[in-house]
Amino acid sequence: MTSAPDGVATSLDGRQFRFRTPVETPFVPGGFVTLRDGGAAGGAAEAREQLGQVDDLDFDGDDTLAGTGKLLGERRADGSLDTGATHPFAWAAVDAADDEAVELVFRAARATLDVGSLIGVDNVRARLLTHRFNRHTFWCGQSGSGKTYALGVLLEQLLVDTELPMVIFDPNGDFVRLRELRTVVDTEAERTLAGKDIRVLRPGDSENPLLARFIDFPMRSKAAVLRLDPIEDRAEYNALVHLDVREEARRPDGIVPALLASGDPAAEALARRIENLRLIDWEVWAEGREAVTDILDDRPDATVLDLGGFAYPDEHLVVALAVLDDLWAKRESRRPLLIVIDEAHNLCSPDDDRPLQRAVRERIIQIAAEGRKFGLWLLLSTQRPSKVHPNIVSQCDNLALMRMSSPLDLEELGTIFGFAPPSLLAHAPSFRQGEALLAGGFAPAPMLVKVRDRLTEEGGADVRVPLRNPAG
Ligand SMILES: Nc1ncnc2c1ncn2[C@@H]1O[C@H](COP(=O)(O)OP(=O)(O)O)[C@@H](O)[C@H]1O
Numbered sequence: 001m002t003s004a005p006d007g008v009a010t011s012l013d014g015r016q017f018r019f020r021t022p023v024e025t026p027f028v029p030g031g032f033v034t035l036r037d038g039g040a041a042g043g044a045a046e047a048r049e050q051l052g053q054v055d056d057l058d059f060d061g062d063d064t065l066a067g068t069g070k071l072l073g074e075r076r077a078d079g080s081l082d083t084g085a086t087h088p089f090a091w092a093a094v095d096a097a098d099d100e101a102v103e104l105v106f107r108a109a110r111a112t113l114d115v116g117s118l119i120g121v122d123n124v125r126a127r128l129l130t131h132r133f134n135r136h137t138f139w140c141g142q143s144g145s146g147k148t149y150a151l152g153v154l155l156e157q158l159l160v161d162t163e164l165p166m167v168i169f170d171p172n173g174d175f176v177r178l179r180e181l182r183t184v185v186d187t188e189a190e191r192t193l194a195g196k197d198i199r200v201l202r203p204g205d206s207e208n209p210l211l212a213r214f215i216d217f218p219m220r221s222k223a224a225v226l227r228l229d230p231i232e233d234r235a236e237y238n239a240l241v242h243l244d245v246r247e248e249a250r251r252p253d254g255i256v257p258a259l260l261a262s263g264d265p266a267a268e269a270l271a272r273r274i275e276n277l278r279l280i281d282w283e284v285w286a287e288g289r290e291a292v293t294d295i296l297d298d299r300p301d302a303t304v305l306d307l308g309g310f311a312y313p314d315e316h317l318v319v320a321l322a323v324l325d326d327l328w329a330k331r332e333s334r335r336p337l338l339i340v341i342d343e344a345h346n347l348c349s350p351d352d353d354r355p356l357q358r359a360v361r362e363r364i365i366q367i368a369a370e371g372r373k374f375g376l377w378l379l380l381s382t383q384r385p386s387k388v389h390p391n392i393v394s395q396c397d398n399l400a401l402m403r404m405s406s407p408l409d410l411e412e413l414g415t416i417f418g419f420a421p422p423s424l425l426a427h428a429p430s431f432r433q434g435e436a437l438l439a440g441g442f443a444p445a446p447m448l449v450k451v452r453d454r455l456t457e458e459g460g461a462d463v464r465v466p467l468r469n470p471a472g
């Protein structure tokens with residue numbers, strides 16, 4: 001307490017504080033501060049130190065800044081931070097927190113998942129609370145902002161730090177190299193990652209094909225695949241109900257002849273429908289082979305589903321429906337699983353009302369609303385909040401926001417995610433690639449982060465221009 005403080009603060013309620021500082025002090029929105037006051041009123045007047053975070057600040061006259069912030073806890077004599085104890089004070093000296101004090105915020109929250117560096121704080125790693133991935137997470141940012149790369153970083157760290165299994169819906173083959181380390185195995189983290197059971201399922205792959213089993217689908221989902229409405233198409237729907245129990249239906253190429261041979265006009269109509277949709281030609285059907293649901297039942301550490309390589313436009317939806325239906329049907333087993341959906345608008349857009357799209361979306365809405373208690377946790381990435389159904393976005397408790405320049409989208413995010421301070425959301429238009437605002441349950445405090453480097457190879461990275469070999 002020898003040098004003059006950066007500024008002065010007051011807190012009436014022991015939760016928020018107001019402060020004033022000269023303009024030249026290094027205070028920024030989201031920055032951490034220490035607040036020293038005289039201690040409990042009427043007590044022995046022992047000096048007390050609390051930590052706080054600046055919410056916002058603005059000019060207050062020519063050479064003064066005025067702002068507000070939140071108190072985070074009291075710094076104990078033993079050097080720990082007691083987040084349960086925040087106190088009002090009439091006057092406190094406020095200073096920008098040093099690295100050691102910022103570190104306390106992470107330590108007190110038991111935040112261990114290292115996702116990068118804190119912007120503006122050189123020596124403190126930005127860490128998330130692994131145990132808060134038992135909530136849904138919304139990952140948002142415009143195209144090219146670095147969402148997929150950052151998701152890769154996050155998933156690697158979850159693989160290293162936890163036993164939480166994950167399934168990754170990968171529309172562009174971005175995660176198909178999640179098993180391949182970029183460097184020779186060297187660090188403890190890399191050793192752990194190298195030992196993980198990571199499966200990559202791809203359409204048409206001879207060893208690890210991505211397959212679904214029609215016969216396992218609930219009736220509703222079968223009808224969605226066939227674009228059948230139980231009322232409008234009642235005759236065909238009914239033929240499907242009866243087909244369901246027959247042995248031939250187990251093999252797609254057995255279905256059409258069996259239906260045609262039945263002599264029933266509705267069954268014939270159903271056969272023609274199947275032919276017209278070219279369902280028999282779809283590569284996705286498992287027939288006797290192992291389906292994606294069988295593999296997920298074993299709960300590998302990570303299962304990457306490469307949804308991009310199918311020949312027919314609905315096959316990736318069949319995979320999604322197979323997985324989500326199966327997880328939901330088995331929800332009572334309460335086996336935790338992180339369900340990662342990159343480009344989530346492909347699977348849960350609010351606008352697409354075709355039967356299969358609707359069936360997939362309804363399942364995701366259901367998991368968003370009720371999946372948490374069964375251990376089904378969503379991690380959804382998309383370009384703007386309005387591209388995913390509102391009943392899904394509103395269920396997310398964790399937010400990652402990368403570069404986003406649309407004021408309307410930012411306003412919408414601010415409304416949905418009240419825990420994200422407007423002063424930090426306002427940074428999103430000027431984020432560089434790889435920079436993010438992380439806020440909500442999984443962050444000890446809202447924070448601006450520069451995402452760290454990937455440990456494993458990216459899959460769908462831009463194709464490079466082949467260069468000439470150096471002369472030699
Ligand atoms: N933090 C980062 N460090 C290095 N390269 C990155 C980083 N973030 C993104 N990139 C690169 O930028 C390109 C676009 O990033 P990507 O994650 O695919 O963006 P998005 O998913 O938001 O469209 C990719 O080629 C990726 O390799």
Ligand SMILES: [Mg+2]
Pocket residue numbers: 147148149342
């Ligand atoms: Mg992407």
